[in-house]
Amino acid sequence: MKTRHIAVLVFGLCVFLPACVGPQKPPDNLLSLTDAQMKIRSFQTRTFDTIDSNKVLRAVSAALQDLGFIIERANAPMGLVTAGQFAGQGFAGFVELTVIVRNTGKQQTEVRVNALFNTKPIEDPKIYQNFFTSVERSLFISQTQAN
Amino acid sequence: MAKPESFFELKPESNKRKAQQTRIFDISDEKALLSASAAVLQDLGFQVEESSVGLGVLRAAKERSARQVGQEILQGFVFVLGLFGQKAIILPVDLHQRIGAVLVTRQAENDASRFIVRILFYRTVWKGDGNTGDQYITPGEQRMEVIYDERIYQQFFAKLSKGLFLEAHQI
Numbered sequence: 556m557k558t559r560h561i562a563v564l565v566f567g568l569c570v571f572l573p574a575c576v577g578p579q580k581p582p583d584n585l586l587s588l589t590d591a592q593m594k595i596r597s598f599q600t601r602t603f604d605t606i607d608s609n610k611v612l613r614a615v616s617a618a619l620q621d622l623g624f625i626i627e628r629a630n631a632p633m634g635l636v637t638a639g640q641f642a643g644q645g646f647a648g649f650v651e652l653t654v655i656v657r658n659t660g661k662q663q664t665e666v667r668v669n670a671l672f673n674t675k676p677i678e679d680p681k682i683y684q685n686f687f688t689s690v691e692r693s694l695f696i697s698q699t700q701a702n
Numbered sequence: 703m704a705k706p707e708s709f710f711e712l713k714p715e716s717n718k719r720k721a722q723q724t725r726i727f728d729i730s731d732e733k734a735l736l737s738a739s740a741a742v743l744q745d746l747g748f749q750v751e752e753s754s755v756g757l758g759v760l761r762a763a764k765e766r767s768a769r770q771v772g773q774e775i776l777q778g779f780v781f782v783l784g785l786f787g788q789k790a791i792i793l794p795v796d797l798h799q800r801i802g803a804v805l806v807t808r809q810a811e812n813d814a815s816r817f818i819v820r821i822l823f824y825r826t827v828w829k830g831d832g833n834t835g836d837q838y839i840t841p842g843e844q845r846m847e848v849i850y851d852e853r854i855y856q857q858f859f860a861k862l863s864k865g866l867f868l869e870a871h872q873i
Binding site: 613641672677 | 754808822824
């Protein structure tokens with residue numbers, strides 16, 4: 556009999572106690588960067604010696620097209636391009652990226668890209684290097700032929 | 703299949719595809735080129751979903767039935783075959799598709815009087831339901847693919863040249 560009372564009490568506690576706990580606060584470090592994120596930020600950024608950020612942005616979109624990406628959003632005044640591509644095994648995965656181009660200083664334009672594969676951030680510096688190689692190629696073509 | 707390392711690398715076929723998807727027009731007005739492109743896409747039944755004049759970008763999409771006679775004949779054939787094994791096998795067939803297009807304009811190098819247009823068509827196809835004979839196959843399996851059929855691009859650029867009263871040049 557006694558054990559049965561205890562069982563009922565424990566059951567009751569299990570049901571009602573969680574209700575006493577208020578909504579959980581989000582952790583304080585929700586928005587702070589992890590070490591890994593700090594490290595990849597430098598791989599994700601490249602500076603070009605030109606003031607013409609629109610030219611750089613157009614070079615980015617041309618490079619993305621060369622690489623077979625589908626441009627999803629583009630906003631010239633903001634210097635924003637987002638793009639995606641079906642990739643991976645049987646094209647079941649999805650690579651997506653956001654590029655922001657902005658002027659820094661008097662003679663420079665900064666390109667920042669972050670890429671995700673299946674919603675997970677890509678952290679391999681080699682992949683970002685390849686991306687910037689394509690952008691440089693695209694920018695270089697338009698520069699040499701413009702001169 | 704493609705590994706993450708190769709995501710931003712040019713493929714051997716990249717140049718061929720670029721040529722297929724690109725034409726040059728003798729026009730100096732990018733806005734006119736963009737709006738003519740939007741008009742052609744509209745004529746083809748597309749809805750424009752994203753546009754940026756400052757960047758020369760247009761993205762449009764349309765939804766269509768994806769039913770194909772061949773697949774339905776195969777479905778019927780497999781069903782009849784399955785009956786001999788006393789099983790009702792129903793192959794899922796393509797039902798619905800969403801066709802997308804991304805168009806980017808860019809000034810030709812070293813020449814302000816010419817603009818380059820590059821367009822990419824792609825589609826997502828959804829399958830209907832089916833049955834393996836023992837188990838129901840739920841509908842909605844999807845497949846995504848980029849369209850590389852030369853004729854599709856030729857048709858689009860033919861319409862665009864007509865709309866602009868200009869000849870399209872290959873790169």
